[in-house]
Amino acid sequence: MTSSADEGKILTLKQVADFLKVTERTIYRLAAAKQIPAFKVGGTWRFSKAEINQWIQRQQEVGKADKT
Template sequence: MSEILTVREVAALLKINEKTAYKLAAKGEIPGFKVGGSWRFERGEIESWIKRQTEKQGHQG
């Protein structure tokens, strides 16, 4: 299992605001899950998501 990240850590990884990371998670736009009311993210899932986003944008040209 890969490392579990908090909203703060995902925001830092993506270089976005924590509120933005929370909103994206709540909308299901980034892969995450709730534990006791707090969002958590698997590093591997986030890295795969980043890869998919860059591939999508690369094909839009």
């Protein structure tokens, strides 16, 4: 669940990579392939923290469904 402080928070590619503990290149590839919620501002990727948290929840649900 997201807190109200996270609602409007916008993250950079590096911040998302750090948050998810993956490389920046991985996040870039996911964003370019539209596999993670992202948008561009002036040619650079930006991410809504609330949308990233929702995406994480969906990934966890998919993982649970795969185990059954």
